[in-house]
Amino acid sequence: MTTKLLEVNNLKQYFPIKGGVFGRTVNQVKAVDDITFHVNEGETLSIVGESGCGKSTTGRAVLRLDDPTSGEINFDGENLLQLNKRQMREKRKDLQIIFQDPYASINPRQTVRQVLEEAMAIQHVLPKSERLDKILELLDIVGLGPHQLDRFPHEFSGGQRQRVGIARALAVDPKFIICDESVSALDVSIQAQILNLLKQLQREYHLTYLFIAHDLGVVRHISDRVAVMYLGNIVEIGEKQEIFDNPKHPYTKSLLSAIPVPDPDRKQERIVLKGDVPSPIDPPSGCRFHTRCPFATEKCKNEVPKLRKTETMTGTHQAACHYIEDIESGRKQPNY
């Protein structure tokens, strides 16, 4: 039986743009615009998309690092948006985050011991006397040695620093970890080590991950389900097999076809999208992808497509496109 650990309903995150003499709000960046999804206990849901699609904003909103404009975030049966600051801080014991650049997110003047101890002290995890044992255990779990206990962040390599970031997140025994581009800054060989570590930790401690990434290879490896975002909306969501092998939304298809495959014998047919992602300040009407979509029609300009499931999709797979069936049957042809 699967239980939903995290449920996000109609989440909106608008950032005001201030201007004029009185600093009035002249416009808004609609970074996340009405998204709904859930994460089951013990699974990994990845959010993918290009820069500016709102994937990181979503992660930050869940932790209330930025307070969302509207919506509902239910974690373990409790609406996080109704907690006050103190309650929320306590709640963060269960929800942790691992950032992209551990060097920027770990205090450079603290040793590993201090970093981990502080995390435990804030959340009252263990009595002081038992913390050192726990710290050593954590180091061992993430693959660092006891001799590295009193080292500063700058004494570590990038991969080791990310291990410290992981140890800090684990220090408070969380249920749920948001990984925001946690392996993006690492070299391939080190990235693989960290990915394997994250998977192993998930198995051992029954962790739930919200994995935010732009690298679809990494996403396929780590996820159970995937959500594809474009300009603040989820355009497609479902089990990873479905998203990668049976994508329905034209954006997902072009995104997948754009990734270079490390196999010179397989020259795949590529859908090269025209132009850039439009600005989230004044996003296109209707389907936000219509300005770059080879299938776009008048209807796409006017009507916002809803996430829906068709007969050829299985599981929880849904896509937000008016023409899923017509594109599939070939009734609608792309015009490049």
Added chain:
Amino acid sequence: MSNDANALKISDLRTSFFVEGNEIKAVDGVSLTIPKGKTVGIVGESGSGKSITSLSIMRLIKSPGQIKHGSIAMNGEDLLQKSEREMRKIRGNQISMIFQEPMTSLNPVYTIGEQISEVFQVHQGLSKKEGRAKAVEMLELVGIPSPKERVKQYPHELSGGMRQRVMIAIALACSPELLIADEPTTALDVTIQAQILELMKNLQQELGMSVVLITHDLGVVAETCDYVAVMYAGKIVEYADVYTLFNAPKHPYTVGLMQSLPRHDKDQEELNVIKGNVPKPDEMPAGCRFAPRCPFASEICINELPDLIETEDNNKVRCWIYSDKWDGNPEVNVADDYKTARSK
């Protein structure tokens, strides 16, 4: 020597940095030829020396760095023997370079038109007006819509992909024989990366230039390169045509790199990671640089540095396994046995 088949021939290039009395050998004896009209990829992880190799070709190594040894032959002349004045004429004219982050390579206070036009004024002695007209042509060539309006814009008004197109326009302004592209698409989103890679491919065919592509992305390599050099800790460990490299990699590092790559087009149970870290420059292993991380390492690997051995298929690999002196299991097959050897 204009009918030479090679655009560039690097021989035994050594570039070092001198920090606090220590010598850090960033590039340690690299030899590489770039055939005319072809794309040669240099792959490697951070600190492997791939970027320093490219900067050495351009003679852009600044103190405390120093090119200590070697030759870089282009059209029968050694670039390392040129004066700074002569080099300035070669840069932009014969060899051009594009970098990873276009925003730091473009000047924020000049319009892009002025920056492209400058190339023509400096290298071809055109007037400002002629330069401006050429700039519009170049913007059109690199696929920037409404180039007449765009020339008047400043770099901050353009998106990342557009900026990289402008960089390419500047680099190609004087139709160089050789283009060095250092991680040209690393900072870009995949859909924009696809646009830029396609543009570079088309322009290369149109202009018939040779390209050195420096990247850490094996996908980009597979798609764009003819030949590939894999670098590790300042040395080339494998050199092969792109098909051989991906279908039959020989060096344990290359194999490890490929098996640790998460793929979006197929499922993998677990990634076969390479254990450990890249050696620090001041703690270089005495023997093979990769020996401490190599699952096949034997006695000789730890003690002696292997040469770059030429294999039957005209490719090269720096590994004892392929030499007569190999003292380990004679039956070993690196690609097939990697996984089992690794888990021991």
